[in-house]
Amino acid sequence: MIKNINLTLKIWRQDAPDKEGRFETYEANEISTDISFLEMLDIVNEKLIIEGKDIIAFDNDCREGICGMCGAVINGRPHGPQRGTTLCQLHMRHFSDNEVIIIEPFRAAPFKVIKDLVVDRGSLDELIKTYGYISVNTGGAPDGNAIPIPEEIAEKAMDAASCIGCGACVASCPNASAMLFVGAKVSHLSLLPQGKIEAARRVLAMVKKADNIGFGNCTNEKECEVTCPKQVSIENIARLNREFIKACFCSTAK
Amino acid sequence: MKKNWFVEILLSSIGKKLLMAITGFSFCLFLTAHLIGNLTLYGGKFFFLSYVTRLHSLGIIINIAEICLLFMAIVHIGMGCLLFYENTKARPIKYAIKVSGGGRTIGSSTMPYTGLFLFLFIIMHLFNFHFVDKGEKTIYKIVTDILSNPFYVAFYIFAMGVVAIHVSHGFWSVFQTLGLNHPKYMPLIKNIGIAFSIIIGIGFGFIPIYISLFA
Numbered sequence: 001m002i003k004n005i006n007l008t009l010k011i012w013r014q015d016a017p018d019k020e021g022r023f024e025t026y027e028a029n030e031i032s033t034d035i036s037f038l039e040m041l042d043i044v045n046e047k048l049i050i051e052g053k054d055i056i057a058f059d060n061d062c063r064e065g066i067c068g069m070c071g072a073v074i075n076g077r078p079h080g081p082q083r084g085t086t087l088c089q090l091h092m093r094h095f096s097d098n099e100v101i102i103i104e105p106f107r108a109a110p111f112k113v114i115k116d117l118v119v120d121r122g123s124l125d126e127l128i129k130t131y132g133y134i135s136v137n138t139g140g141a142p143d144g145n146a147i148p149i150p151e152e153i154a155e156k157a158m159d160a161a162s163c164i165g166c167g168a169c170v171a172s173c174p175n176a177s178a179m180l181f182v183g184a185k186v187s188h189l190s191l192l193p194q195g196k197i198e199a200a201r202r203v204l205a206m207v208k209k210a211d212n213i214g215f216g217n218c219t220n221e222k223e224c225e226v227t228c229p230k231q232v233s234i235e236n237i238a239r240l241n242r243e244f245i246k247a248c249f250c251s252t253a254k
Numbered sequence: 255m256k257k258n259w260f261v262e263i264l265l266s267s268i269g270k271k272l273l274m275a276i277t278g279f280s281f282c283l284f285l286t287a288h289l290i291g292n293l294t295l296y297g298g299k300f301f302f303l304s305y306v307t308r309l310h311s312l313g314i315i316i317n318i319a320e321i322c323l324l325f326m327a328i329v330h331i332g333m334g335c336l337l338f339y340e341n342t343k344a345r346p347i348k349y350a351i352k353v354s355g356g357g358r359t360i361g362s363s364t365m366p367y368t369g370l371f372l373f374l375f376i377i378m379h380l381f382n383f384h385f386v387d388k389g390e391k392t393i394y395k396i397v398t399d400i401l402s403n404p405f406y407v408a409f410y411i412f413a414m415g416v417v418a419i420h421v422s423h424g425f426w427s428v429f430q431t432l433g434l435n436h437p438k439y440m441p442l443i444k445n446i447g448i449a450f451s452i453i454i455g456i457g458f459g460f461i462p463i464y465i466s467l468f469a
Contacts, residue, residue: 010350012350073349075351077355102351107347107349108345109343109344109346110344172355172357174341176344177267207267207268210267211266211267214343214344215267215344216340216341216343216344216345217337217341218271219271219362219365219427220423221362221363222358222362223354223355223357223358225357226355235437238433239433241271241431241432242432244266244268245432245433248259
């Protein structure tokens with residue numbers, strides 16, 4: 001059954017990184033509950049274009065929850081109230097008629113607002129560039145299969161590798177810490193034989209980089225785990241801690 | 255100047271966590287020993303005093319333990335303050351509205367505040383029972399005198415509730431921080447953490463009630 005709802009949106013508007021931001025109120029009327037959150041913003045933007053006003057800037061790309069590009073804080077929840085989904089996968093049926101929705105960008109010192117809801121998540125790319133890789137060519141699929149890996153280990157590595165780098169872990173963390181992101185990358189690579197070789201150097205470099213960028217410190221609040229659209233577990237942070245201790249005290253890496 | 259590798263580890267975000275975890279866990283062990291000792295109060299005046307005498311007969315060991323506790327307190331509180339400062343700085347612009355997704359607990363979200371309260375409480379506690387003239391009155395008399403005041407009774411019970419809340423997050427956090435998680439044992443560790451905080455809260459919290467009513 002097609003149902004339409006009317007909404008009041010309070011959206012963070014900021015013209016440029018160094019400009020002051022403020023909340024502005026918009027009415028979104030006759031919104032079908034079958035459309036996604038981003039489609040709802042598209043409709044609001046179309047109206048703004050007709051009125052000759054500046055549209056609301058927000059990040060998006062694949063709109064099917066796999067690219068990690070979208071994300072905003074909806075009523076205090078990064079990616080909205082639904083668990084295990086990105087903002088583009090959130091549908092308007094989760095909202096009620098005449099509801100007031102507050103939309104803010106992801107907030108953390110390393111995530112500078114570029115415009116409105118668009119934030120610069122280049123710091124996560126910096127972390128990948130620091131050591132989120134292995135230094136050998138793995139070859140094609142047959143070469144990958146040349147080293148047998150137990151199914152359980154492969155699954156754990158895949159669970160960690162499912163991180164799409166959206167930054168919701170940082171946005172949801174009360175301390176703006178990136179430990180779930182770093183934990184996922186370190187776990188993904190250190191669980192597998194190809195990644196184990198550089199595991200000690202990798203974990204030391206990535207933790208140091210995350211600290212230097214200015215992310216906060218993890219205090220085991222578990223907010224990242226419940227917010228992550230890919231439901232990456234904090235077991236990966238424990239593994240990161242373990243890898244870090246091993247690298248510090250049982251390896252020659254500095 | 256290049257920092258020593260060990261100093262660099264301790265000042266990294268995970269290093270600070272490790273210091274919090276190790277000192278915190280040591281305080282859990284201390285609380286256990288302290289509680290077992292305090293339970294002798296239920297045995298009456300002479301039973302308690304004989305415990306105190308034996309404890310003090312350990313001599314130099316007690317002094318070393320005190321210095322260790324003081325050192326760990328400085329590390330734990332110092333790191334706690336540093337973490338609070340850095341973590342506040344990591345999000346300069348706050349959210350207009352922030353809702354928990356269900357990860358945080360009362361314990362985890364109040365750690366800096368319960369920690370600050372406990373710091374002040376410990377100072378008061380030491381001035382109540384440690385830095386006092388023990389020449390004229392026995393420690394049993396000092397305890398019963400202070401706990402005859404309803405304000406102190408209420409305050410001590412409240413403080414023990416705060417300890418329980420602080421420990422409820424701290425205990426399992428130690429294992430997560432040290433990377434000692436395991437799908438088979440983690441649920442048990444979490445349950446032991448809750449049980450431990452309840453035992454500490456009730457174990458210590460009931461002493462002021464008992465003393466004020468029956469001693």
